[in-house]
Amino acid sequence: MSDRERSSTARVTAPARPRKLAKVPFVELADGRLQGVVSSGSDVERVYVSSVRAGTYAYACSTNNNRPCGGARGGFCNHIRALIGEAVLQYGADRVARYLRVEPTAGEPSAQTVTDDMSGTRPAQGDTQAAALVFSRFLRHLAYLELAPTTVPLPEMQWFPPTRAVA
Template identity: 60%
Template sequence: MESEGVDVGGTSVVGVVPPARPRKLAKVPFVELADGRLQGVVSSGSDIARVYVSSITAGSHALSCGTNNNRPCGGQQGTFLCKHLRALVAEAVTQFGLRRVADYLRVSVDGEADADALVAALTPGVEPSPPAGVVFSRFLRYLTYLELPGTTAPLPEMHWFPARGVSR
């Protein structure tokens, strides 16, 4: 994620770009622009215990969607975007803004476009899927930080997480 270091009262924290709009975390609890992909964790619509790791590779627009234990998504066929990938794009646009997501994926859309127009502008390809376990384990590791007591000591892995009271 793009970020910029900030010195706050003798502690080093990294400020992050604020979300374009607040988003609901129930359907897509984790979305990021990282490792050359738009990727994240998407909840299953039918099974509360199942989640999908979905991604779209920047440039080639290669699609990947499967469960956290590497079972393929039944709705993602070839270059067709399943509902999990569509939800991921919609939440990424909410979190980062249309322009930033389109630029990251290298997609050309006009200024009045929305998440559906971004999906329509993709030219999906087929490539080997990235390891879903990497994205999912990073998501789970980030969740553990939410249970830590407050501290001013730096947590290097939390550079993406917004620090309270820090603004750009």
């Protein structure tokens, strides 16, 4: 059971540095993976769901239509590299390296050194279990962005039944 499943709240951490959402609109460290959604450079209607598993660095990259990325053969594709870069902006290089269990080889970790240190281990392709879940989370986040600002509670965010006042 993950920490998220044991907790009734999700801890929100301020970004390490501001980032642009056009290239990588969704990135998270969850379920033992760095995972997220990366925009296609050639088609505005296509996105890629990319992930890297902590410890083994097994990776996956496929389109929102579940077609494999052509660049993810034998190593990290540009989508996974962009995901790592944005994760470092969002969470900081130390936290990303620690989460992925990357042993830094030289100096302070950065997006480049984290990527290089994982790439040097010859990660295996094939961790495709996360794609549907990650894309579903991304779509749920998009739906919240379309809501008008309000202070009224959202029914789907109320996890506990109402309690009666004791008289």
